[in-house]
Amino acid sequence: MSRLSYKIFGALLLTVLLSVGLTSFAANQLTASQFRQYIIRGNTEFITSVESALSTYYAQYQGWDNVNGVLIQLLGSNGGRLVLSDTSGLIVADTQNKWIGYQADEYSLSNGTLISISGTDAGYLYWIGSQGSGSGSGYGKGMQSGQNNSGNAAAGIISESQQQLLDEMNRSIWLSGGLAGLAALGLGLLLASQIIRPLKALSRSARRIAGGELSQRVKVDSRDELGELAESFNHMAQSLEANEQSRQRLLADIAHELRTPLTVIEGTVDGILDGVFEADAQHLTTIKEESATLTRLIKDLRDISLAESGKLKLEMTQVDIADIIRRQAKQASILAKDKSIALLSDIPSNLSTVTGDATRLNQITANLLSNALRHTPAGGQISLSLKNMLYRDKPGIMVSVTDNGEGIPPADLPHIFDRFYRVNTSRARSEGGSGLGLSIVKEMAEAHGGYVWAESSLGKGSTFNYWLPASHT
Ligand code: ADP
Numbered sequence: 001m002s003r004l005s006y007k008i009f010g011a012l013l014l015t016v017l018l019s020v021g022l023t024s025f026a027a028n029q030l031t032a033s034q035f036r037q038y039i040i041r042g043n044t045e046f047i048t049s050v051e052s053a054l055s056t057y058y059a060q061y062q063g064w065d066n067v068n069g070v071l072i073q074l075l076g077s078n079g080g081r082l083v084l085s086d087t088s089g090l091i092v093a094d095t096q097n098k099w100i101g102y103q104a105d106e107y108s109l110s111n112g113t114l115i116s117i118s119g120t121d122a123g124y125l126y127w128i129g130s131q132g133s134g135s136g137s138g139y140g141k142g143m144q145s146g147q148n149n150s151g152n153a154a155a156g157i158i159s160e161s162q163q164q165l166l167d168e169m170n171r172s173i174w175l176s177g178g179l180a181g182l183a184a185l186g187l188g189l190l191l192a193s194q195i196i197r198p199l200k201a202l203s204r205s206a207r208r209i210a211g212g213e214l215s216q217r218v219k220v221d222s223r224d225e226l227g228e229l230a231e232s233f234n235h236m237a238q239s240l241e242a243n244e245q246s247r248q249r250l251l252a253d254i255a256h257e258l259r260t261p262l263t264v265i266e267g268t269v270d271g272i273l274d275g276v277f278e279a280d281a282q283h284l285t286t287i288k289e290e291s292a293t294l295t296r297l298i299k300d301l302r303d304i305s306l307a308e309s310g311k312l313k314l315e316m317t318q319v320d321i322a323d324i325i326r327r328q329a330k331q332a333s334i335l336a337k338d339k340s341i342a343l344l345s346d347i348p349s350n351l352s353t354v355t356g357d358a359t360r361l362n363q364i365t366a367n368l369l370s371n372a373l374r375h376t377p378a379g380g381q382i383s384l385s386l387k388n389m390l391y392r393d394k395p396g397i398m399v400s401v402t403d404n405g406e407g408i409p410p411a412d413l414p415h416i417f418d419r420f421y422r423v424n425t426s427r428a429r430s431e432g433g434s435g436l437g438l439s440i441v442k443e444m445a446e447a448h449g450g451y452v453w454a455e456s457s458l459g460k461g462s463t464f465n466y467w468l469p470a471s472h473t
Helices: 003-061 067-075 106-111 160-210 225-273 281-308 321-338 358-374 425-430 437-447
Strands: 081-085 091-094 113-117 120-128 317-319 342-346 354-356 381-391 394-403 451-457 461-469
Touching (some): 067 081, 106 120, 381 461
Antiparallel strands (some): 317 354, 381 394, 451 461
16 A cells, blocks of 8 residues: 555544544433433332332321332332331331341431321332342442432432343444444545545656656546646646657757758868869859858757747847838848849838847848748749737737748648748758748747748748737837
């Protein structure tokens, strides 16, 4: 048994023992006292009837001569023993015929019931418990044991059979108390095992997860707090597994991304060393471009890891987002002109102010613009627009970069913000893309409390939007 089982079992045992013990004890006491009250009432009636019969006898015979037979008749089937003395204490009748002629002392006299006829004392009546042979176990032994039971012969005399009945009742109370206790204990243990079983399963699974078995799950078979715990545990295990998978994927992706430019560099250098290639501007440019790709990749990876771990330091100031867009448009216009792409911008004047890191906001816009330029054919058009917009009931500014280029297939659209996700891998790579541009845009926008999303129609073009919350004024 686990330690928790011991604790629950101990607590249950204590509760059951205490409650059953106290209830049985109280029931016992109550039964005994009620039973005694009942007996006393009966006894009082009996003694009164004996008294009245003896008074009639005394009045009729002017004395106690031959009263013994009458006394035996009066006792009848009642338990105990009746003894009668005259006023001086001389015993004149005894239903057991043992004490006739004995003298009762004053103490015994005081425990008897005085019999008087029309104000004249005639004698004392004693009723002694049937077990009143001095064993000390009976009630109302009166005369014999010297106990004073309410100073009356009728008080609390319990016959052997009545005592047996009382003992029987007491035994039944204890027995039913014990049985109820056992049943409560059994039920309690059943309940405890229902609590402990899922906890043990959770603990087993937690140990396996700690040992690296991230696919471990526990069965949820109740809707109570334990069920909720099991569900939370499964969620935790699921996200641990997902994190581990994405970590492994990322490592593989990074290794792959590093290998491609390094292979090109290595191959070119080998060719030059072996005399296959000239060490001319063309081959040196290839090496330079691939090195630049590696540098960009490393920088992008660092940005992403800083943003994901929340360690990206943002130099927050009041930024003129319109100014950022204007400058980015100006920079991109040279490339756009080269590619015969029209670059338009729509910047209204009443824009909300934004608090942000100007360098990072420039980076977001530059990434989106460079993507648009890469995916728009000659003769196409890119437009930049800015407007005040409520996003999920919060005021802010939305920046949109729209192109009428190749567009993104619907199946790829939900993934384009994932790390290293490319629609056309080899083409994107040959164009120098790290596959991290949009992931960086997403991380940066979110680090500013903003959002980013894309809309696209294959063959018609795409729109990339990012929204930033307005500064609190
Ligand atoms: P990359 O460095 O490859 O451009 P990004 O993360 O910036 O990586 O973009 C991911 C992918 O999204 C790109 O490979 C490209 O296929 C697609 N994409 C991004 N912007 C556009 C766009 N304006 N039009 C069409 N496809 C785009």
